[in-house]
Amino acid sequence: MPSQPLIRAENLTKTYRIGSVDFPALNGVNLEIEAGEFTSIVGPSGSGKSTLLNLLGALDRPTSGRVFIEGSNLFRRNENQLAEFRNRKLGFIFQAHNLLMRTSVLANVALPAVILGEGGARRTKRARELLASVGLGDKTTRKPTELSGGEQQRVAVARALMNEPLIVLGDEPTGNLDSKTGAEIVALLRRINKERGTVFILVTHNPEVANETERVIHLRDGRISKVERIPG
Amino acid sequence: MRLNDLLGYSIGAMKERKLRAILTITMVIIGAGLMTALNGLTTGMYQYMGSQFGTLGANVVIVMPGMESTTRITEQTVSVIKQIDGVKIAVPYVQQLATAESAGTSGSVVLTGSDQRYLREIFPSLIVAEGSLVAPQDSIGIVLGHSVAYPPDKPTPFARVGSVVSISFTVVKEKEPETVKRSFIVRGILGEMGTSGMFVPVDRMAFLSLPAATSLLDTAGNYSGINVITAGPEKAEQAATQIRRLYGRSFEVYTSKTIIQLIQNILGAFSVFIGSIASVSLIVASVGIFAGLYTSVMERTREIGLLKAIGFKKRGILGVFLSEATLIGVIGGLLGNAIGVGLGYGMAIIAGNIRSQFTSEMAAGQATIDYVPPAFTPENFLFILAFSVGLSMLAGAYPAWRASRLDPVVALRKE
Numbered sequence: 001m002p003s004q005p006l007i008r009a010e011n012l013t014k015t016y017r018i019g020s021v022d023f024p025a026l027n028g029v030n031l032e033i034e035a036g037e038f039t040s041i042v043g044p045s046g047s048g049k050s051t052l053l054n055l056l057g058a059l060d061r062p063t064s065g066r067v068f069i070e071g072s073n074l075f076r077r078n079e080n081q082l083a084e085f086r087n088r089k090l091g092f093i094f095q096a097h098n099l100l101m102r103t104s105v106l107a108n109v110a111l112p113a114v115i116l117g118e119g120g121a122r123r124t125k126r127a128r129e130l131l132a133s134v135g136l137g138d139k140t141t142r143k144p145t146e147l148s149g150g151e152q153q154r155v156a157v158a159r160a161l162m163n164e165p166l167i168v169l170g171d172e173p174t175g176n177l178d179s180k181t182g183a184e185i186v187a188l189l190r191r192i193n194k195e196r197g198t199v200f201i202l203v204t205h206n207p208e209v210a211n212e213t214e215r216v217i218h219l220r221d222g223r224i225s226k227v228e229r230i231p232g
Numbered sequence: 233m234r235l236n237d238l239l240g241y242s243i244g245a246m247k248e249r250k251l252r253a254i255l256t257i258t259m260v261i262i263g264a265g266l267m268t269a270l271n272g273l274t275t276g277m278y279q280y281m282g283s284q285f286g287t288l289g290a291n292v293v294i295v296m297p298g299m300e301s302t303t304r305i306t307e308q309t310v311s312v313i314k315q316i317d318g319v320k321i322a323v324p325y326v327q328q329l330a331t332a333e334s335a336g337t338s339g340s341v342v343l344t345g346s347d348q349r350y351l352r353e354i355f356p357s358l359i360v361a362e363g364s365l366v367a368p369q370d371s372i373g374i375v376l377g378h379s380v381a382y383p384p385d386k387p388t389p390f391a392r393v394g395s396v397v398s399i400s401f402t403v404v405k406e407k408e409p410e411t412v413k414r415s416f417i418v419r420g421i422l423g424e425m426g427t428s429g430m431f432v433p434v435d436r437m438a439f440l441s442l443p444a445a446t447s448l449l450d451t452a453g454n455y456s457g458i459n460v461i462t463a464g465p466e467k468a469e470q471a472a473t474q475i476r477r478l479y480g481r482s483f484e485v486y487t488s489k490t491i492i493q494l495i496q497n498i499l500g501a502f503s504v505f506i507g508s509i510a511s512v513s514l515i516v517a518s519v520g521i522f523a524g525l526y527t528s529v530m531e532r533t534r535e536i537g538l539l540k541a542i543g544f545k546k547r548g549i550l551g552v553f554l555s556e557a558t559l560i561g562v563i564g565g566l567l568g569n570a571i572g573v574g575l576g577y578g579m580a581i582i583a584g585n586i587r588s589q590f591t592s593e594m595a596a597g598q599a600t601i602d603y604v605p606p607a608f609t610p611e612n613f614l615f616i617l618a619f620s621v622g623l624s625m626l627a628g629a630y631p632a633w634r635a636s637r638l639d640p641v642v643a644l645r646k647e
Contacts, residue, residue: 054641059540080545080546083546086540100535114237115542159542
């Protein structure tokens with residue numbers, strides 16, 4: 001019996017209706033991602049990569065098709081169950097505006113555990129450890145506004161890891177950074193992937209970022225046009 | 233999510249938009265404060281009225297000529313009322329506003345003539361502080377109410393037991409004003425009853441025997457009213473009903489209970505009016521909360537998207553915004569309660585000043601109520617707090633609902 005993949009997308013289709021016209025954003029995507037993979041999704045604007053990420057991240061529902069995560073049908077869940085799933089199993093890193101500017105870095109990182117209802121002492125301890133592991137152990141009490149763009153993304157990475165997720169989804173996580181800082185962030189994600197086995201799926205249009213991943217999925221017009229293995 | 237985390241989150245969000253939060257809370261404070269103050273004033277008025285009419289015995293019925301009636305109260309009326317079941321005795325009285333003079337000073341008194349053996353039954357709390365009451369046939373004796381003998385605005389007593397007091401009043405006979413004046417000897421002085429004004433101003437009364445008063449006032453066998461003493465409070469109500477049945481609208485019939493009801497009807501309508509003015513200001517505040525929170529939801533769309541992405545459920549988002557509204561209501565309501573107490577005292581002083589100016593201009597002889605302190609009850613505080621919180625939550629409900637319904641994908645797209 002073959003081992004089942006961590007994520008399996010079957011014939012995923014997403015159509016947006018604007019007025020009376022249908023725009024197919026995703027058109028029959030089939031995809032499997034194994035445990036421990038470090039994957040990127042690339043493609044031109046409008047190719048459907050963000051839509052695919054939103055579906056894999058349980059933020060949106062497909063028009064048709066299914067997503068199985070650990071063998072269970074993701075979209076069988078109702079909205080509350082999806083929210084709970086995102087909280088426990090997923091982490092998100094967005095391009096920008098990831099953080100609440102009014103609270104400390106530590107509070108931002110701990111937020112997913114707050115939703116979970118975890119006690120203050122435990123979550124603070126773990127948030128500190130995570131901040132230390134992304135190199136911000138000395139800046140836990142700072143406000144995000146006092147940090148550089150790269151540091152802010154590190155905080156977002158720490159927050160994504162807070163509830164020890166299976167999968168972290170990055171939507172252009174280096175899009176707002178200069179290439180050097182961007183490379184540092186990708187290296188950090190790569191290290192976490194190696195150390196913890198967390199699956200990363202990064203949407204990017206930056207080939208340098210894609211080249212750092214193990215597998216590059218190319219999207220074009222809502223379909224997978226090519227899957228590339230990067231020799232590591 | 234734990235409650236303290238939820239509250240902490242809301243407080244953080246309010247701190248981020250501090251001025252808006254302060255302004256919204258201020259609106260609630262004004263509304264709740266006004267309600268507290270005005271409620272306090274009317275409650276104070278109630279309690280004051282209650283203390284004023286508490287002096288009348290619960291078993292007493294007062295019969296007076298009707299406002300628009302020409303029927304007189306005579307000895308025959310007294311004998312009819314005496315026959316009514318439950319009536320122990322009917323004590324007729326005559327009354328006239330008069331001027332009392334002694335040792336060069338003068339003051340106005342409510343001159344009352346009646347058989348004083350029953351005075352203590354009519355006013356259960358009445359005490360003779362000095363001397364004694366006037367005997368039924370005493371034609372030269374007078375008893376002074378406490379504030380007649382000891383005018384509150386003068387350092388020296390007006391008269392003492394044994395002093396001579398001359399009583400004068402003006403009557404119009406055949407279109408010619410005529411002043412009648414006669415002297416009396418003070419037999420006794422009453423203790424203070426705290427009823428300076430209103431319906432039965434005992435402190436401002438001067439009592440004669442009935443024959444002395446009828447001869448002085450030349451009443452031609454007519455009485456100003458009858459104090460009917462019955463066997464008990466229930467008998468008083470029954471007797472009052474019976475008298476009303478017999479005489480219809482010719483006479484006004486009061487018991488301590490009906491007087492209090494009358495006052496409560498007037499004050500009740502008044503306090504509903506006042507209360508609705510105050511609650512309008514709270515409703516305005518809730519519109520402010522609505523506008524403020526709605527704007528917040530719009531501004532924080534991105535934040536809401538982020539919260540949803542990391543796992544907030546609909547009811548979590550709902551909770552975040554509703555708890556902000558609730559906090560505004562709680563803080564505003566509590567501070568409003570506190571500030572309303574101060575405001576109530578301030579308004580009572582101002583209202584007292586206005587009243588005393590009015591009354592001194594209108595009639596120097598009338599008793600004045602200078603200052604009625606406001607009264608605050610825990611029920612009022614709780615009601616106003618609950619009203620503030622309830623309205624705030626109601627105002628926050630729609631913005632919170634909108635926030636909870638935001639599509640995370642759409643919300644996250646907003647920068």
